[in-house]
Amino acid sequence: MTKPAFDPELRTLLAGMPLSSELTPELVHQIRRMPSPPFETDAERHDVALGEIALTVFRPANLDGPAPCVYWIHGGGMVMGDRFSQIDIPLEWLRELGVVVVTVEHRLAPEATGTTLVDDCYRGLVWTVENAGSLGIGQVVVAGISAGGGLAAGITLMARDLGGPEIAAQVLICPMLDHRNATTSSAQYSGEPGVWTREMNEFGWRSVLGDLTDVPGYVSPALARDLSGLPPTYVDTGTAEVFRDEDVDYATRIWAAGGDAELHTWAGGFHGFDALYPQARLSAAARRTRTEWLARKLGG
Template sequence: MDAEFEGIVANFPPLQFDDPAAQRASFAELHASIEPPRLPGNIEILVDRSVRSVDGHHVETRLYLPTDLSAHSPTLVWIHGGGYVVGTADEDDSLCARIASDLGIGVVSVDYRLAPEHPYPAGFEDCYAVVTALAAAGGSAQFDRLGDGNIVIGGGSAGAGLAAAVALRLRDEGLTFVTGQILLYPFIDSTLGFDSMRRYADGAIFNAHDAEVCWQHYLGAERSAPPAYASPSATTNLVGLPPAYVVAAGADCLHDEAIDYALRMIRAGVSVELHSFPDVPHGFTGVAPRTSASKRALSDLLEAVRRFGGLREAAPKPVLVAVSEE
């Protein structure tokens, strides 16, 4: 384990994915007991409930708007993690506000429905509805304050899985308005078929048992032969997807599925920037954002959003930037 993470991992409480309701209550109690993050002064946060999912459910979103937002700036749609069963949009306030402030763009964080109360496809449909409403200018006064430039989608863990799934469906429907994917340690293989699932079966933060339980909550009997939009690793055709920035955590049971998905996109002709950070646990950028590895990953994330959003001319980069960070 990376030395900067040893103390953090040793003191990190085990997560209760077997009982998502208990874990949500634990998170809520923790959040209520700590000071809220200090956010950049130039960011306004708005809550919007105007987007309707396919079954009529109103999807809540959080909008992060810089005071200097231009009419033609891009927008990042961000999807939080939590194994498809826990997590809320506001848990990523610090990250979303930083991206909005540093890049001068709007960020939309999606509070999608969670399993097991709302198994697949509820959360996926919520995320898809937000992205398509944004592209269509959604009819919301809040959304109308966002720029009309490129749309980038992204997330961490299950959020990355949902972002990848939305990108696949948009590709299948011939919709090309999403110009980039940000996939941090994606949770995308419901079959648990990659070697890292055994190599790091007892990994810190998130382990093989957690993964199995989360997929069971989300997919039930379908997890062994999943739909591609539920488990993007099941997709055989990755041609035509938008460019991607992919981060794999080296000491993570999900490491190999991230690497496999990135390499298969590359072979399909997709422009991919892949980074594998050695000896760091799952969720490392959120668990310990001030560590050296997290700072590098987040700095590169900002540059990827800048590039995918078309904020400036980017110098040509090799298809595979790095398989391992020194």
């Protein structure tokens, strides 16, 4: 099947990465045992245990007065990752925009199934807003990448339907939104090794859905019938990835409901390209564009 080509610089960088076409329980367990990449920050750090989940709060040093907060949800296909996965993305906003970052570590599939993951993330969001005074935060932005982008969309729908907490904006980075896995882009990136393939996507969704037959829109946000009343939304994806079509459709449906959405589909970008290779020119453009949008929505 013909498909969009990778950006040449990204293709060269990706050539050195060991790739697979499928996930197995054994491979997931191996990946889980690997530590998250190290990161550096001058921010103040505070860890919070909240029952089965964990949160870490990063505050800019010497912060004077309330600051906006980014509530971050990591990627990993619903089956991998922790609250420090891809943490360099929100920490970049902390440095450049002065935001507080709260990152959540939800339970993972297949040990946790159904609505557990999105419920965990919503619980962490509620805790964050309930403790806004002691955390020194004002407005809250929900953001996530890949599976975390799907969970971010899910808790934003929950917040709308349950009457809160109030969310100022949502940032959905190559979000995992549709368990049906039936788009053209899903078929295009199938049957050969990649960063995230159709087969891997099927594994992730099968792991999280378990025996669930009536899939709610909070779990698979593409199923949500009503996308009105959502906060300003940023969606970005690549042309050369599984989630391209479901992400474009989600933004289109927000527009159809009269909402505020900004969509960027980066030519030649594969799944998670700017998280994997932030130094690439296309990655730098994607990150800069997201940061500028967020700065506008936060009012400065």
